[in-house]
Amino acid sequence: EGNNKDYRGALIVLEGLDRSGKSSQCSRLVSYLEGQGLPSELWRFPDRTTSVGQMISAYLTNASQLDDHTIHLLFSANRWEKRSLMEAKLKSGITLIVDRYSYSGVAFSSAKGLDIEWCKAPEIGLLAPDLVAYLDISPDKAAERGGYGGERYEKLEFQKKVAEHYKVLHDSSWKVVDACQPIEDVEKQLQEIVLACVTECRKGRPLSSLWS
Numbered sequence: 001e002g003n004n005k006d007y008r009g010a011l012i013v014l015e016g017l018d019r020s021g022k023s024s025q026c027s028r029l030v031s032y033l034e035g036q037g038l039p040s041e042l043w044r045f046p047d048r049t050t051s052v053g054q055m056i057s058a059y060l061t062n063a064s065q066l067d068d069h070t071i072h073l074l075f076s077a078n079r080w081e082k083r084s085l086m087e088a089k090l091k092s093g094i095t096l097i098v099d100r101y102s103y104s105g106v107a108f109s110s111a112k113g114l115d116i117e118w119c120k121a122p123e124i125g126l127l128a129p130d131l132v133a134y135l136d137i138s139p140d141k142a143a144e145r146g147g148y149g150g151e152r153y154e155k156l157e158f159q160k161k162v163a164e165h166y167k168v169l170h171d172s173s174w175k176v177v178d179a180c181q182p183i184e185d186v187e188k189q190l191q192e193i194v195l196a197c198v199t200e201c202r203k204g205r206p207l208s209s210l211w212s
């Protein structure tokens with residue numbers, strides 16, 4: 001791998017309910033990092049561009065029906081098919097800002113009633129994020145923002161269950177950001193947290209695997 005750098009990029013994941021502002025904050029973070037001269041890319045899961053991703057997309061748009069376990073494993077496979085590219089990018093010094101990751105996988109599937117340990121198992125061995133930033137908003141406030149589309153999980157009652165299941169996954173390493181603040185304030189806080197993480201990774205923080 002000739003393009004390895006002596007420093008690596010950071011794997012940074014944003015999580016949160018639908019309408020918590022993840023996608024816009026992810027784009028803003030990439031612009032910010034690029035502005036600081038730090039190479040970065042915006043990634044998202046599910047990645048709907050692959051053939052697995054197309055099956056996931058058909059499920060989410062209600063164009064297909066799948067057993068809960070089956071769709072769970074497809075979401076996980078969608079991360080596994082990107083794992084080696086992810087590692088190569090990080091080792092070449094690129095920071096990845098990722099809109100949803102394994103935590104969405106576990107929170108959404110366990111919110112349907114699947115066993116949490118069963119949900120975590122296929123994620124074992126994926127790259128562990130260097131930072132998980134959780135955009136915190138109550139399901140009611142998120143719903144008030146409007147703009148739920150017609151996708152399968154975009155319903156207030158289900159989002160309430162997801163919020164409860166995200167809480168089970170939180171640990172002390174997560175950075176919780178109040179997503180009800182003005183968008184610029186959320187942006188500013190994320191910039192600080194992310195810059196600190198990128199700096200730490202450049203200094204040689206080792207890459208690790210889930211769940212750690």
Ligand code: 2DT
Nearest residue numbers: 045046075100101104105108109153
């Ligand atoms: P977007 O609205 O962000 O495209 O997500 N989901 C996501 C899961 O159930 N499991 C997963 O592993 C991931 C990554 C969250 C589409 C929906 O898919 C859910 C919302």
Ligand code: MG
Nearest residue numbers: 018019151154
């Ligand atoms: Mg959505």
